Amino acid sequence: MTGYNFAYLDEQTKRMIRRALLKAVAIPGHQVPFGSREMPLPYGWGTGGIQVTAAVLGPNDTLKVIDQGADDTTNAVSIRRFFARTAGVATTTRTAEATIIQTRHRIPEQKLHENQIIVYQVPQPEPLSRLESSRIETTRMHGLAEYGLMHVKLYEDITRFGHVSLSYDYPVMVNDRYLMAPSPIPAFDNPKMDMMPALQLFGAGREKRIYAIPPYTKVVSLDFDDHPFRTTRAPHACGLCGATDSYLDEVVTDDRGGRLFVCSDTDHCETHRDVGHVGSEGVAA
Amino acid sequence: MAYVAVKGGERAIDNAHAWLAEDRRGNPDVPDLGTDQIREQLGRSVDRVMAEGSLYDPDLAALAIKQAQGDLIEAAFLLRAYRTTLPRFAASMPVETDQMQVRRRISAVFKDMPGGQLLGPTYDYTHRLLDFTIAAGTPPPKPAEMPAEPVAIPHVHGILDHEGLIERDTPAGGEPFDLTREPLAFPAGRDLRLQALARGDEGFLLAMGYSTQRGWGGTHPFVGEIRVGEASVFLTPPELGFEIDIGDITLTECQMVNQFAGSRTVRPQFTRGYGLVFGHGERKAMAMALVDRAMRAQELGETVAAPAQNVEFVVSHCDNIEATGFVEHLKLPHYVDFQSELETIRRMRADAIGDILQEAAQ
Numbered sequence: 001m002t003g004y005n006f007a008y009l010d011e012q013t014k015r016m017i018r019r020a021l022l023k024a025v026a027i028p029g030h031q032v033p034f035g036s037r038e039m040p041l042p043y044g045w046g047t048g049g050i051q052v053t054a055a056v057l058g059p060n061d062t063l064k065v066i067d068q069g070a071d072d073t074t075n076a077v078s079i080r081r082f083f084a085r086t087a088g089v090a091t092t093t094r095t096a097e098a099t100i101i102q103t104r105h106r107i108p109e110q111k112l113h114e115n116q117i118i119v120y121q122v123p124q125p126e127p128l129s130r131l132e133s134s135r136i137e138t139t140r141m142h143g144l145a146e147y148g149l150m151h152v153k154l155y156e157d158i159t160r161f162g163h164v165s166l167s168y169d170y171p172v173m174v175n176d177r178y179l180m181a182p183s184p185i186p187a188f189d190n191p192k193m194d195m196m197p198a199l200q201l202f203g204a205g206r207e208k209r210i211y212a213i214p215p216y217t218k219v220v221s222l223d224f225d226d227h228p229f230r231t232t233r234a235p236h237a238c239g240l241c242g243a244t245d246s247y248l249d250e251v252v253t254d255d256r257g258g259r260l261f262v263c264s265d266t267d268h269c270e271t272h273r274d275v276g277h278v279g280s281e282g283v284a285a
Numbered sequence: 286m287a288y289v290a291v292k293g294g295e296r297a298i299d300n301a302h303a304w305l306a307e308d309r310r311g312n313p314d315v316p317d318l319g320t321d322q323i324r325e326q327l328g329r330s331v332d333r334v335m336a337e338g339s340l341y342d343p344d345l346a347a348l349a350i351k352q353a354q355g356d357l358i359e360a361a362f363l364l365r366a367y368r369t370t371l372p373r374f375a376a377s378m379p380v381e382t383d384q385m386q387v388r389r390r391i392s393a394v395f396k397d398m399p400g401g402q403l404l405g406p407t408y409d410y411t412h413r414l415l416d417f418t419i420a421a422g423t424p425p426p427k428p429a430e431m432p433a434e435p436v437a438i439p440h441v442h443g444i445l446d447h448e449g450l451i452e453r454d455t456p457a458g459g460e461p462f463d464l465t466r467e468p469l470a471f472p473a474g475r476d477l478r479l480q481a482l483a484r485g486d487e488g489f490l491l492a493m494g495y496s497t498q499r500g501w502g503g504t505h506p507f508v509g510e511i512r513v514g515e516a517s518v519f520l521t522p523p524e525l526g527f528e529i530d531i532g533d534i535t536l537t538e539c540q541m542v543n544q545f546a547g548s549r550t551v552r553p554q555f556t557r558g559y560g561l562v563f564g565h566g567e568r569k570a571m572a573m574a575l576v577d578r579a580m581r582a583q584e585l586g587e588t589v590a591a592p593a594q595n596v597e598f599v600v601s602h603c604d605n606i607e608a609t610g611f612v613e614h615l616k617l618p619h620y621v622d623f624q625s626e627l628e629t630i631r632r633m634r635a636d637a638i639g640d641i642l643q644e645a646a647q
Contacts, residue, residue: 004370034469038369043610044364045617068621075617077294105621123611134597136471161633166623186625206607208468232628250624264621 007054013037017055017210024212029174030142031125035070035145036208044136046079047205049121053102054199056117057083061092064098069106069247069264076104096266106167107189109246109268112198120183122204127130127181146272147179150222158227166230173220174213180218188231188247193219223269237262239281241272309354325346325349331495332535332564333357337605338364339465341534341563360487364607369465374600377521378459378528382538382561383440385514390442393508394542406565440512442540442557451555471597478572478580478600483562485603487569492591493514493603494575502591504558504578513537513565537566541574546585556585571576 005011013035020034022206039047057063063083068074071093079102080091092098095108104121112118128138131149141147150171157165164170170187174180182190183202191194193200193213200213223229234248239260246268260281263269273282324331324347334346338361346364353359385540389405392398415539445451462477482490497504515533523527540561547553558578560570579593592598602608 010370010372032471035468037468038365038606040366040464042613043607043612047610052590068618072294073618074294078300081295089568104617105619122347123614135601155563162636163629163633165629165633167629168622171563184619184622186621206611232625232632234628236626249620250627264624280492280638 007057007083008040009037009051009054010186012244013032014055015050017215020210021052021055021212023269024210025199025214027218028213029172029178029211031209031211033208034210036205039205041078041082043206046077046102046121046124048203048207048210049104049205050079050082050203050205051100051205051223052119052201053083053100054087055086056119057089057100058205059087059089062098064092064095064101065103065265066101066106066108066152066161066267067104067267069108069267072266073262092119092269094271095255095265105186106264107192109263109265110271111192112196114197116198118196118198118200120185120200120202122181122183122202122207122209124169125181125204125209127169127179142178143166145177147173150179154222154224154227158224160201164204164223164227170229171222171224175217176220179222180211180213180219182264186233186247187229189255190219190221190229191231192261195219201261232266234261237279238269238272239262240249241269241282242279243269243272244278246281288340290375290571300431309352309503318351320344320347320351323350323440330360331434332562333359333487333569333622334364334459336563336566336569337361337486338368340364340368341550350643358605358609359492365606373436375520375522376522377531378617379441380516380518380534380536382516382536383438383443384514385438385512385516385538386533387438387512387514389513390510391436391508392440392510394510395444398441398444400436438512442542444556445509445542449469449552449554452557453548470601473596473600475577475581476598479559479561479605480595481574481600482560482573485573486608487566487572489603489605489608490576493599494572495640496591497579497593500581504541504575504584506558506575508571508576509548510541510556511537511539511558511567511570514569531571535564537562537564537570539567539570539574543578556581 016035020032024032026028031190036048037051037128039050040048041050063080065071065076065080067073083089084091085109095101095110099115100110100119101118102119102121115238125137126138128141128149131153134140138272154164166187168186169181169184170190172180172182172190172193182193195216195218196213197215199215202211221229234250236248237244238246238248242260244266246263249264251259251260251262253260288526311509324343331343331346334349334357335341335343336350338346344380345367346360349363350357352363388605389404390400391570392402442451446453457476461481462474464480466475496502514536516536517529517530517533519530521527523586541558543556543558544577556578558574560573560577562573563571576593576599579591580596580599582589582594589595
């Protein structure tokens, strides 16, 4: 696009973001403040992820953007177009073909590999924010690795409900040191973060924080010995492709309680159907 | 039934934006609104958008207002997103507001003082009656004129300073903080706080300032003075080594005089709260001065209890571009997270019913 630098941000800004990214990779799970810029998209709509993607994107990259696991949700379309317009890079919906995947709320079902980077959009980088509102205080707690407050919260959930009531943005310990918000991915996706071969980068634009998980880093969802971490998914097979291992969206089909469960990861669903799988409501490819 | 996954986000976006453009234009039989008309006739909107958009450019602000259909926060967002792409070639010298070409200057603490009270163009003392001659487009009567004589209009706090009755400006220490380049950090210095307030939402600051008047962190304020006018902006290019005047900007400044700090050993002085905004924006400048003073509670040895005194609370929430983005992002799809909540609540309810049945069986 004329009048703008490659991938919108000027090179000095990209350097500033890359410095923050390097620091973030060096201290896995630690939130690094950065001079987040005002983007032409609103705060809360992926400005952190966009800035991180802009800073790591090269002309030979292939970009995939998903929101809720899908490539065709409006905000994913909008962000993909933004980079197609400002950087002219190739885009794809195929998880396997992408070199950079920007995501909101999901990790693709297909295992990521070493030559990929996944960029998470993060609304609230501070995992302790709901328990302690002051960032002066939470910064101190991270410094001292003082995470008892979070364990107490999980314990109170179990005594009250019999379960941990968190079902997304479920807190994780990274590299046995930092408590980290995995962004609002369903807890179902948490295990994918552990020892992932791909580099995981997290951008929070409004809160002006960047953090990272280098490849092959230990990521553990918080739990107790007698209440181990459990993932949940709707107990159904995908209506379109028949997959029984993927995370499902619940689609309301009528006003009489009719439901259809389909893969939230649209590429996973299509790939599964392309090789001949058909669900109960699907049509053969 | 064969279900086809929802597709067509791209086409939907294009169609929605085309509809928006048509909606923005309104009835094509009504003449198109010129940005020069907005700049000239909706000046207070232009000023607010420049202040919250943090960019002094009345023409661009007028365009932003037109493009945003008069949604002033959306317009400020447009200006901010443009501003962030501009190169930063120099830092200006502090503006000398005592040298301002004043068109309005009032004080609530002295009946008269050097420079006098100058009412200027104000809504104060208008009766809020809808004026149908404005709808009819009747030209306004010509206001009275008198030859302008260059009169020095010193700041009112200077008068109090002669007796040592009011705290002095502390000299700025080095480069001021710039929260558009550096991430916000706490504890936040007064330079950062004032920058955040100057860019902050008028409505938020108004409510915060108002809360201090109702007992939530009272500051006993008096309007030392409010002045509105044109101030020259100077910068010193390193290659020249001397100041050059790069143009005038309209500013509104409020100097609030607040109750004392001191003790039996340190002689008490009035304290100050400060407000400065682009354009003619008295409400914002006054609210800013109240909140600035409230946020100095800790520095002045007061108890920090009220929201307006809590620096982290005020500074983290005063920016309407951040606030509107995050509040409105709730309309983005959240069905993955909601699905996980559904599964969790179903599981909890099943367990609860299981427990109840078990108890009943015993």
